[in-house]
Amino acid sequence: MSADAVTYKGWRGIRRAFGTPSAITMLMLGFGSGLPFLLIASMTLSTRLRDVGLDLGSIGLISLASFFYLLKFLWAPLIDRYAFPLTAFLGRRRSWLLVSQVVVALALAALALTRPGEDVTALVLWVLVASFAGATQDSAVDAYRIEIAPADAQAALAATYTLGYRFGLILSGAGALYLAEFRGWEVAYLAMAALMVLPIATTLLAREPVAPESTVLRRIDFVGAFWQPFASFFSTNGLLLGLALLVFVGLFKFPDQVIGVMAGPFYLDSGYSKADIATVSKLYGIWMGIAGAFLGGVAVAAYGVRAMLFVAAIGVALSNVAFVLMAQFPSEIWAFYAAISADNLFQGFAGVVLIAFMSALTDRNFTATQYALLVSLANLPGKFVGGVSGYIVEATSYVTFFVLSALTVVPTLLLLAWLWRRGNLFQPGHQAPPESAAT
Known part of the structure; x- marks a missing residue:
């Protein structure tokens, strides 16, 4: 059956959409997007900072270092139009995905080795790096989801993406806090960095979507x-x-x-x-x-x-x-x-x-x-x-x-x-x- 003949409407279509390889891919990509967020932009990081004795004012200011998540629309046009040069052989979408995922993993590992109570500057620097890479990953995943399947399959892909994202939040929230309680913050962050291997492997194994044609887009220059x-x-x-x-x-x-x-x-x-x-x-x-x-x-x-x-x-x-x-x-x-x-x-x-x-x-x-x-x-x-x-x-x-x-x-x-x-x-x-x- 050709792709054009496949329908994803109705309950049977929804079950078919959930069973596609693309749905599994979005589950893992959603996991990769959700995993770093709490570690660099929300509660897990602020809990770590309070645990080592930082005052509330400093914690609030440090949280601003994750601001790249709020500004990803500024470089989203580049993700739409070009492949990342060093990994362009993977295709336009996967090239950005792979680079951003690798950088997230490295930044989380670096955060594991920082000492917030002794060197706040190093912590802020790596939060900035992880924030930029995480925001880029999110934009690339959104674009990948839109292009990998027809419109009537998007609900299933969005659902599996959300489920994967929530699993990422569970591990980077509850999982990281449990590890921090019993093994320390360094082990917690290193474990989270290691888990980025899952979305990285998914990107390498997934197929590159075919970008939709648009006469409007073809007329737009840089x-x-x-x-x-x-x-x-x-x-x-x-x-x-x-x-x-x-x-x-x-x-x-x-x-x-x-x-x-x-x-x-x-x-x-x-x-x-x-x-x-x-x-x-x-x-x-x-x-x-x-x-x-x-x-x-x-x-x-x-x-x-x-x-x-x-x-x-x-x-x-x-x-x-x-x-x-x-x-x-x-x-x-x-x-x-x-x-x-x-x-x-x-x-x-x-x-x-x-x-x-x-x-x-x-x-x-x-x-x-x-x-x-x-x-x-x-x-x-x-x-x-x-x-x-x-x-x-x-x-x-x-x-x-x-x-x-x-x-x-x-x-x-x-x-x-x-x-x-x-x-x-x-x-x-x-x-x-x-x-x-x-x-």
Whole structure:
């Protein structure tokens, strides 16, 4: 049966899509994308820094070293248009994948050998390297997923990618914390670096996708590759609506993003051990996130993106208030489970809803670059405020910080109310011009 004759529609088609080699490939590539994130940009790193005695203000500032994850749209056009020179023989997508994965592994190994309490400069340097390589890997994986299978198989590939990503989070969260508790941080980071062998092997064994043809893309030169995706976004939506959409995406998960850096220190300061944090936050919590993602997918299919954006925004804000319960009952494991249940369930739910919305905003001629821009904006505001969140906590309290973070949902809801009447914004593929369909 030819590729053109294969259909992935209906339940039988979904089962066929999940059984393809591409689905297994995306599982492993998702694992490679998820593995480094907590180690260089979130809770595992901040927990390590607090464990060696760094103050909260310094921890927040050091977290800004992972900012490349927020700026990957700046070099995404290069990933779209060219193969990486040294590994070009693998093809355009796999050449970037292999180089970025190898650099991530080397940077994690280097972080294992640094001493944060003695040489913060070396730690920040390697976090920068790992952040740039990890962000590049993410962009290459997104492009690979889009090109490796037809549109009606993308749901299965996205699902297997997400499952692999969550497995990466479990190992770099719970796994790394368990190893750190019993064997030390050096062993934990070296073990994580070794696990990058799995996605590296997958890249070497996987097939290179055939890039879709586009007359629009063929007319774009090197300079146009950088500005045309952004010009297309604003020409389609107009300046006012385009800016409103970008601000809305940037604010949507702000309540969740702003508390991310302080989560690890808060758990330690509340009297929980690293093993407790691993079990509840990075093992149980990951599965709650998977459950939330499943619920989000079902809810979007049943009720549409627009209504679920409202539900998700409210849920993310209220889940922050759940951390007040932990602050009121420190060291109580039931309070930890309750807060993590609410937080991760709504994180997973909101993540799927936001992905569906951002997909509807993307011009299919510039998927990699525009999607990278939207993902970066979804994390940028919270990331920068998270960088100074330690000072906010030290000036007030954890309880005040969590309440204030929940209240930041108000601007998001006001923007959503303004966008509500523009129903076509919430339909998949509404921005794709006729020419993009003929690819």
